[in-house]
Amino acid sequence: MKCQVKDELVSQLMALNNKLNLLSPDLVHGDEERAEVQQRRESLYAEIKHHRAKGHDGKPCPAAGRV
Ligand SMILES: [Zn+2]
Numbered sequence: 001m002k003c004q005v006k007d008e009l010v011s012q013l014m015a016l017n018n019k020l021n022l023l024s025p026d027l028v029h030g031d032e033e034r035a036e037v038q039q040r041r042e043s044l045y046a047e048i049k050h051h052r053a054k055g056h057d058g059k060p061c062p063a064a065g066r067v
Contacts, residue, residue, distance in 0.1 A: 001062035005055060009048045016041045 020037050023030050052064040 003055075003061050003063035006048070006051060006061055006063045009044060009051060013041065013044050013048065016044065 016037055020034065020041070023034050023037070052061045055061045
């Protein structure tokens with residue numbers, strides 16, 4: 001089963017992961033930006049978790065388990 005909502009959330013998560021990888025450790029504001037991206041990633045994780053558990057009218061996502 002496919003789930004567009006889940007796919008969308010996961011691709012957002014991928015984008016954040018990529019962004020995190022691209023942030024060079026010796027950037028002047030790197031730490032600050034990294035912390036911000038980390039935070040957005042955490043809340044995205046929470047959203048995905050919630051969607052998988054009860055994102056479909058209180059029921060589990062049919063695409064869960066294939067993140
Ligand atoms: Zn779903």
